[in-house]
Amino acid sequence: MKSKYAVYVRVSTDRDEQVSSVENQIDICRNWLERNGYEWDENAIYKDHGISGTLFLERPAIQLLLEKAKKKEMDMVVFKSISRLARDLKDSLEIRETFIAHNVRIISIEEGYDSNKAGKNDMAFELWSLFAAQYSRTLSAGITAALAAKVRRGEHVGRIPYGYDREEGFLKINQEEAKVVRQIFDWYLNGWGYKRITLELNQLNIKPKNKSKWQVTSVQRMIQNPIYCGDFILNQYTTIKVGGRKKQIRNPKEKWLIFKDHHMPIISREQWEAANYEKKSKVKSTAWNDLRGIIKCSECGSHMVIVQSCKKLANGEKKHYYYLKCSAYRRAAKAGCVNHHPITYEDIRAFIISQLKEKGQSISFHFVSELESKKRIKMSQLQKQKAQLEEKKKDLLDVYLDKLIGKQEFELKRNELDHRMEQIEVELVSLNKREYVQKRIHNIQQAFAALENEQQDLLQVFKTLLNQVEVHPDGTIDLSYSFQGDFS
Known part of the structure; x- marks a missing residue:
């Protein structure tokens, strides 16, 4: 069969x-x-x-x-x-x-x-x-229980952290890497920031464990990781499923299983606590970015993010500036990407709005009302073609039964007719979904209208009208629109 x-x-x-x-x-x-x-x-x-x-x-x-x-x-x-x-x-x-x-x-x-x-x-x-x-x-619950039993015995589970090797299930200090860990903590306790430490490590050509270059986030996580003072945390993260894909989220602290003095420390507990002392300083506020997820670096494809700088004016007031930086460069400097020509968030936002307004003037939406009549005519034509193909199939069967053509030729021609009928069915389904096109055009029309109020959050407007904004190192900008020409 x-x-x-x-x-x-x-x-x-x-x-x-x-x-x-x-x-x-x-x-x-x-x-x-x-x-x-x-x-x-x-x-x-x-x-x-x-x-x-x-x-x-x-x-x-x-x-x-x-x-x-x-x-x-x-x-x-x-x-x-x-x-x-x-x-x-x-x-x-x-x-x-x-x-x-x-x-x-x-x-x-x-x-x-x-x-x-x-x-x-x-x-x-x-x-x-x-x-x-x-x-x-x-099975998942059983695995978690088995891992907890291993950790209680002093064994290590999960990735091997920088500064350690794993031998027969237990962590053992890697002396060469441990020197680097101690140096990182010394630098940090002496006032160095994460970025300065990252630059120094890469300039000294010190290699991390699993990557070619150090990144700011790697240094930050190392300093915040209690594994370096001898503690191990289990159940710190949970994997959940969102939209059919795995996503890791951090559990609340009350769910953590903390094993004190689990293995040999690289730094003292006093050093770790000093490095992780929560300073009660003012948190810098970041400008609201209504271009988030849309604006990318042309060189590496990473998101462009807002960084804040402050300048003291002659009258003593402080003026804040919000610049766009490649997130890969921000994390790892030259090891991550290139430093873009300074461009402020306000300037690029104003440029995009002006370009969209100019583009909107050349777009006509008047043909939307004509779609329905065109759709009815097209559907009528397709239904007529479908009926004709049904008749041809009947005629073909009659010719075959009268032995005027062979089985191979009959199957070949029948398959051709079936294929064309499938295409017509797809076209009919597509036409029946044409309301989506009308809705899309109305959304675009509303988005252009919303541009007139530039002071409001325009995130949804930008998402409707733009596929992507690419920023080049020299400051030039490429806009990719989600609509075409004048819709005609």
């Missing part, structure tokens, strides 16, 4: 590989396919390797299968078990609904699940998905 099927396999870790290897999953799926009369196709295998089943958007193979389902390029997907499909209940149900909505049959061999035999109110699939999700949470 021939069928446009796909075999989906997934393993997330080496531990997972031991229990349910890729080869094991493929063999199980192949056995089921051949026993049910399907021809085995090696090219039908789709693998997600080393990716957690709780991460939906970061699994390229499953995303590709969903796209193929939407394009009607397959009619069945086979996998060993629902836990291979997903370990998150919401994702599992969303994947199933997408497949079923596009008439793709789902086969889960381990559970004996077949979507063709199950009804729409299929609680069995939901229960198995729930068990798979619960297993993932139980």
Whole structure:
């Protein structure tokens, strides 16, 4: 039996590989396919390797299968078990609904699940998905408990910090790196800032543990890390899922597990506390940046951020200036990127507003009302073409049954007609969604109108009208608009 099927396999870790290897999953799926009369196709295998089943958007193979389902390029997907499909209940149900909505049959061999035999109110699939999700949470809790037991025994878990090596699970001081750590703390306690320390380390060609150059954030984290005075903190961070992707967030301090004197310190506790003493000084306020996320460095693609400087005037007053700097340069100076020609936030904001206002004068929105009539005419034409193709298919079948053409020619011509009908269906769907275009144009029209009030926060206006703003080192600016010409 021939069928446009796909075999989906997934393993997330080496531990997972031991229990349910890729080869094991493929063999199980192949056995089921051949026993049910399907021809085995090696090219039908789709693998997600080393990716957690709780991460939906970061699994390229499953995303590709969903796209193929939407394009009607397959009619069945086979996998060993629902836990291979997903370990998150919401994702599992969303994947199933997408497949079923596009008439793709789902086969889960381990559970004996077949979507063709199950009804729409299929609680069995939901229960198995729930068990798979619960297993993932139980496994996570077990791993956390095991890590805590290791740390209580004095072992180290996680990344090896600069200044240490790990031998048989325990931290051991790396004497060469420890000298650098002590020097960094000395510099900081003598009044050096993070940036000055970073520049000095890079100029001395001292290499960090896992990167080629030091960055300001690396130095800051080192000084704030209690591991250097012998303490270890477990459960400081939690990984959550946002929009199908993992995101690390910091837990509140009451959830931290702090192990005092866990290993040999590099600096004294007194030094660490002195370096991390919270000074009660005024916090500098940063100007509100309504270009955030839009304005980028042309050299490295990093965000441009606002830095503040202050100048004392002759009358004794202080004047604050807000400049834009490449965030990579700000973190690591020349090791990160280049220093841009000084340009103030106010100047670049005013320039962008003037450019948008000028652009807005040449744009016509009058054709919006004509869209609906054009849409009706186009849909009528497409419906007529579709009806003609249906007639051609009937005529083609008659010619074949009268044995005027062979089977191969019949299938070829029928496939051509089917392909053209699919294209028409896509066009019809697109036309039915044309309201989005009208809404988009109205949003743009409103955004241009909002530019007249320059004093308000224009973040949403800029996001509507601009794809990106690129700032070059010499201060020149390139604007990429989210609209085209005069919409005609």
